[in-house]
Amino acid sequence: MKTEDYLVVPGSAISLADFKTDDTAGHKKSEALARLEELRADLNTLQQLLYADGRYGLLVILQGMDTSGKDGVCRHVVNAFNPQGVQITSFKVPTSEELAHDFLWRIHKAIPRRGMVGIFNRSQYEDVLVVRVENLVPEKVWRKRYGLINDFEGCLCDNGITVVKFFLHISNDEQKTRLQDRLDDPTEYWKFNLADLKTRAKWDAYTAAYEDALNKCSTKRAPWYIIPADKKWFRDLLISQILKEKLTALNLEWPPLAEEAVGITIE
Ligand code: AMP
Ligand code: MG
Numbered sequence: 001m002k003t004e005d006y007l008v009v010p011g012s013a014i015s016l017a018d019f020k021t022d023d024t025a026g027h028k029k030s031e032a033l034a035r036l037e038e039l040r041a042d043l044n045t046l047q048q049l050l051y052a053d054g055r056y057g058l059l060v061i062l063q064g065m066d067t068s069g070k071d072g073v074c075r076h077v078v079n080a081f082n083p084q085g086v087q088i089t090s091f092k093v094p095t096s097e098e099l100a101h102d103f104l105w106r107i108h109k110a111i112p113r114r115g116m117v118g119i120f121n122r123s124q125y126e127d128v129l130v131v132r133v134e135n136l137v138p139e140k141v142w143r144k145r146y147g148l149i150n151d152f153e154g155c156l157c158d159n160g161i162t163v164v165k166f167f168l169h170i171s172n173d174e175q176k177t178r179l180q181d182r183l184d185d186p187t188e189y190w191k192f193n194l195a196d197l198k199t200r201a202k203w204d205a206y207t208a209a210y211e212d213a214l215n216k217c218s219t220k221r222a223p224w225y226i227i228p229a230d231k232k233w234f235r236d237l238l239i240s241q242i243l244k245e246k247l248t249a250l251n252l253e254w255p256p257l258a259e260e261a262v263g264i265t266i267e
Pocket of ligand 2: 066067193223
């Protein structure tokens with residue numbers, strides 16, 4: 001599996017219709033689950049190393065239509081890591097205090113410190129997605145935000161935070177099945193939200209807004225990946241593989257023994 005195949009090449013103009021939602025890169029489920037276990041162990045070691053090394057942080061951004069699996073990925077990624085080194089932030093409709101600040105204020109406060117992994121369940125991108133589709137601010141305000149987001153993410157990279165962004169790509173039919181499950185399965189009733197149907201009715205407008213966000217904000221330093229997400233096991237496999245590559249690329253090192261401890265033997 002080549003993870004570059006899922007990258008939105010910076011400067012390109014992708015159309016989501018050209019990306020399959022049920023791709024499995026030729027993997028079978030049973031073999032993928034076994035591979036996932038190995039990746040989980042690798043990620044666990046890499047995270048410990050990230051923490052010990054302390055020079056870098058990792059920010060994972062999850063976006064996608066309702067039911068695309070953002071919560072599932074949070075669970076999955078956190079399971080691979082030591083919970084002490086991970087912090088998840090879910091961004092909801094902004095509070096009055098958040099709205100009284102610039103749109104990046106609440107985001108910046110949630111950025112992981114070096115050594116930590118931060119997972120964003122929704123993110124600054126809501127401010128060019130729902131905000132754009134629902135006309136929550138004038139166009140001239142949201143149009144400027146693509147550039148502001150790129151500058152902000154560049155600043156994070158300059159300060160040792162690796163940013164990786166996953167768009168969980170599901171089909172309209174898969175969303176229909178998943179929403180229907182929330183009406184049919186008593187253990188899923190609690191997930192049903194009538195507002196999701198209004199959002200579903202605007203599928204095309206959201207798709208267009210996502211395409212702009214992916215095309216304008218996939219940068220070399222903070223790239224977007226389009227993750228085929230109809231099959232949950234493939235979604236988790238691909239994300240785990242990309243995270244392993246990102247952490248490996250940091251060339252993390254176990255810190256040397258403190259100078260004051262050199263030569264000490266415990267009696
Ligand atoms: P959920 O992720 O299902 O808990 O839903 C969170 C809701 O908050 C979604 O409907 C998002 O679109 C909405 N939301 C998140 N960020 C913003 C934002 N900046 N402006 C407006 N709505 C937002
Ligand atoms: Mg929801």
